[in-house]
Amino acid sequence: xxxxxxxxxxxxxxxxxxxxxxxxxxxxxxxxxxxxxxxxxxxxxxxxxxxxxxxxxxxxxxxxxxxxxxxxxxxxxxxxxxxxxxxxxxxxxxxxxxxxxxxxxxxxxxx
Amino acid sequence: xxxxxxxxxxxxxxxxxxxxxxxxxxxxxxxxxxxxxxxxxxxxxxxxxxxxxxxxxxxxxxxxxxxxxxxxxxxxxxxxxxxxxxxxxxxxxxxxxxxxxxxxxxxxxx
Numbered sequence: 001x002x003x004x005x006x007x008x009x010x011x012x013x014x015x016x017x018x019x020x021x022x023x024x025x026x027x028x029x030x031x032x033x034x035x036x037x038x039x040x041x042x043x044x045x046x047x048x049x050x051x052x053x054x055x056x057x058x059x060x061x062x063x064x065x066x067x068x069x070x071x072x073x074x075x076x077x078x079x080x081x082x083x084x085x086x087x088x089x090x091x092x093x094x095x096x097x098x099x100x101x102x103x104x105x106x107x108x109x110x111x
Numbered sequence: 112x113x114x115x116x117x118x119x120x121x122x123x124x125x126x127x128x129x130x131x132x133x134x135x136x137x138x139x140x141x142x143x144x145x146x147x148x149x150x151x152x153x154x155x156x157x158x159x160x161x162x163x164x165x166x167x168x169x170x171x172x173x174x175x176x177x178x179x180x181x182x183x184x185x186x187x188x189x190x191x192x193x194x195x196x197x198x199x200x201x202x203x204x205x206x207x208x209x210x211x212x213x214x215x216x217x218x219x220x221x
Contacts, residue, residue: 102156
């Protein structure tokens with residue numbers, strides 16, 4: 001079975017632009033979480049979705065939004081990009097309250 | 112004070128040495144995770160613990176709920192164990208939001 005997949009792998013944007021990151025969970029997993037990892041720091045929780053509903057939101061501005069589709073894949077959207085949004089964005093899936101399995105991440109660079 | 116503290120931040124050891132990485136947390140948790148992150152960013156889940164001890168190969172993870180402390184041990188360390196090891200806690204049942212430590216960078220010298 002394929003693990004968690006994320007696309008794109010790398011992305012370069014300029015300030016003020018919008019970005020959409022995508023995540024496909026492991027087959028059968030209904031929960032998807034998004035994390036932001038700035039260089040040199042541990043990941044920070046952004047969102048969790050379960051059965052297409054938001055179950056948790058971290059301390060991020062409204063420029064960050066996400067959704068989960070009927071096939072449990074998910075998108076993370078960031079509007080009005082700032083230099084500080086440059087980071088590795090990680091997606092993780094889980095069946096329910098079990099271990100989370102992480103994707104390889106999308107490295108976003110904002111110039 | 113961070114909710115999850117790890118020590119040491121950096122650790123360099125010779126191949127074959129016994130390695131211990133510590134994690135302390137200040138909140139009530141439903142589970143504690145140990146994760147491994149290699150250069151390039153990919154994260155691998157090593158253990159999920161809610162009590163006691165787990166072992167997988169050369170890796171052992173323990174948790175003491177009363178003391179809010181967990182340790183990750185690596186026996187017979189090898190250069191391929193070089194990575195960042197991250198402790199993360201899930202604080203609420205029904206919500207799998209993870210709070211992460213800042214990680215321990217482990218380097219094993221041949």
